[in-house]
Amino acid sequence: xxxxxRDAVAVSIVVPVRNEAExxxxxxxxxxxxLDGRWNYEIIYVNDGSTDATAxxxxxxxxRHRQLRQLQHTASSGQSAAVRSGVRxxxxxxxxxxxxxxQNNPVFLPDLIAAVENGGxxxxxxxxxxxxxxxxxxxxxxxxxxxxxxxxxxKDGTRDTGCxxxxxxxxxxLSMPYFDGLHRFLPALVRREGFEIxxxxxxxxxxxxxxxxxxxxxxxxxxxxxLAGVWWLIRRKKPTPVAxxxx
Numbered sequence: 001x002x003x004x005x006r007d008a009v010a011v012s013i014v015v016p017v018r019n020e021a022e023x024x025x026x027x028x029x030x031x032x033x034x035l036d037g038r039w040n041y042e043i044i045y046v047n048d049g050s051t052d053a054t055a056x057x058x059x060x061x062x063x064r065h066r067q068l069r070q071l072q073h074t075a076s077s078g079q080s081a082a083v084r085s086g087v088r089x090x091x092x093x094x095x096x097x098x099x100x101x102x103q104n105n106p107v108f109l110p111d112l113i114a115a116v117e118n119g120g121x122x123x124x125x126x127x128x129x130x131x132x133x134x135x136x137x138x139x140x141x142x143x144x145x146x147x148x149x150x151x152x153x154x155k156d157g158t159r160d161t162g163c164x165x166x167x168x169x170x171x172x173x174l175s176m177p178y179f180d181g182l183h184r185f186l187p188a189l190v191r192r193e194g195f196e197i198x199x200x201x202x203x204x205x206x207x208x209x210x211x212x213x214x215x216x217x218x219x220x221x222x223x224x225x226x227l228a229g230v231w232w233l234i235r236r237k238k239p240t241p242v243a244x245x246x247x
Contacts, residue, residue, distance in 0.1 A: 010093065011041040011113055012170070014086030016079050017100035021053040027102050028061055028068065034106040039113065044069045045100070046086045049076030080182045087173050095173065097183075099164035104128070108202040112167035115198035124172045124195025125186055127158060128165030128202040158187040158197065165202050 013031055017024070028043060035041050045058050047070055058070040071085055087095050094116050098104035108128060115126035161184050168186070176182060176189050187197055 008040045009042050009091040011035070011039040012086070012090030012092035012095045013041060013043045013109065014046065014083055014090065014095055014097045015043065015100045016046045016048055016082030016086065016097075017050065017054055018048040018076055018082075019050045019052045019054060020100045021050070021057050023100060023102045024054060024057045025061060027100065027106070028065065030106040031098075031109070032065065032067075034109050038110055042067045042069060042091060044071060044086045044089060046070075046082040047072045048078070048082040049073045078180055080178075080180050083183050084178060087170060090170055093170055094167060095170045096167040097164055103205055104163070104165045105203060105205055108165055108200060109167070111200045112165060112198075115200060116167045116169060119196070119198065122196045123198050124168060124190040124193060126167040126198040126200060127161070127187060128163040129158075129160045129199050130163045130204040131201050132204055158199075161185065161187055163202065165200075 013035070015027070015031075024045070031043055043065070045068070047055055047058065055070070055072065058068070062068045062070060069089070071089055073082065073085065083097055086097075094113055096109050096113055098106060098109070112126040112128060116123050119126075164183075166183075166186065168190070172190065172193070172195060173186075175193065176186070182189075190197060
């Protein structure tokens with residue numbers, strides 16, 4: 001990517017991955033197919049401490065795709081940390097995210113990006129809402145319970161915060177208080193800042209290969225504490241006073 005290309009980037013696609021070597025090439029091809037000719041974009045893969053051949057596959061693909069970048073965490077830091085690293089490095093004013101396992105279909109990226117782009121500054125988040133989920137029955141039950149509890153407590157009006165397909169203004173995301181698990185509470189925090197949310201139904205599909213690398217039970221208790229913290233943040237929010245300069 002030349003310096004002129006970097007300056008002209010309008011959209012950054014951030015993909016957090018850990019041990020997804022077999023899924024890298026097909027997903028990148030789909031992202032390119034969905035976005036080519038629509039925006040000047042970059043694809044940022046955040047390699048979250050992978051121990052397989054993910055890094056080597058990405059390095060090889062970067063030789064063929066000028067819009068592809070790779071960031072590396074020396075050790076796995078979790079999905080929220082990977083997303084944040086990607087957003088901080090992004091050159092586009094609009095950032096879109098999707099999971100690196102292939103379950104999120106890039107064909108829906110244009111709708112999410114356009115919702116933010118055409119929102120007139122009102123849309124702080126375009127959130128994918130999965131239909132026809134391909135997860136196991138147990139995992140779908142977990143999500144149903146977690147989403148139900150979250151909606152009841154935070155009243156964020158969102159039926160599915162776990163979908164990796166999202167788009168948002170970069171500056172809005174970076175203004176959010178950062179904590180591990182942030183990506184699951186974006187709707188509530190975006191509403192807290194006075195922005196609207198656009199929803200886009202997306203069709204779920206099976207992952208290309210491999211198994212999930214970000215599990216449920218390893219974040220259960222942390223998620224409960226995060227929920228309490230976000231509830232506190234919302235309760236403590238006060239209107240921003242209007243300050244007038246006196247001359």
